[in-house]
Amino acid sequence: MSKRIAIIQGHPDPAPERLCRALADAYARGAARGGHEVKRIDVAALDFPLLRSQVEFERGGPPPAIAQAQETLRWADHWVMVYPIWLGDAPALFKGFIEQTFRPGFALRYRDGRIPYGLLKGKTARVIATMGMPSLVYRFFFFAHGLRNLKRNVLNYAGVSPVRETLIGSTRGMLPETAEKWLTSIEALGREGR
16 A cells, blocks of 8 residues: 655765665665655755744744645655664754654644643654664663654654664674665665555
8 A cells, every 4th residue: 555655864964975865765765666655854954943942842833944844744644764873862953853843733732731632643653763883782771762762752642653663783884785785674664665
């Protein structure tokens, strides 16, 4: 069954040789071959300020680049987020994008005295995160804290479920044949739309 897929490339460096960019391209290539519709969001190319207050988050309107990203995310059935792990978490620019995007009215509806209601039910996601350390160290020694925060406190809370993950570790000095295996694997996920 064909899906509408939004690929969010979250590496803040616009250099084309970044592994995250190659992974996003591989997923998009596979999705196109699988008959899925694809739209892309490149966080490094967006112009938006960081949020600086709760009032701004709750009552301010999203800047134009974020409003356009929200429309793409509303359109999609399935999201693919590709970003590196820096200091155990997503880079600041990607986190700033998430904060700007997941505002009340898009991700949540606040209700007096009650837990907010997630507005993104029916959406699914895959998170593809790269890192210099071995992925098992990130998962079992550091308990994948940054990834868990994104999944539980942002995506699941807003109603996005299931959220699957692909962790790619030891990227520093990765052999070309290892990188090629990952690109092939990610392309296959794109073809399947998962």
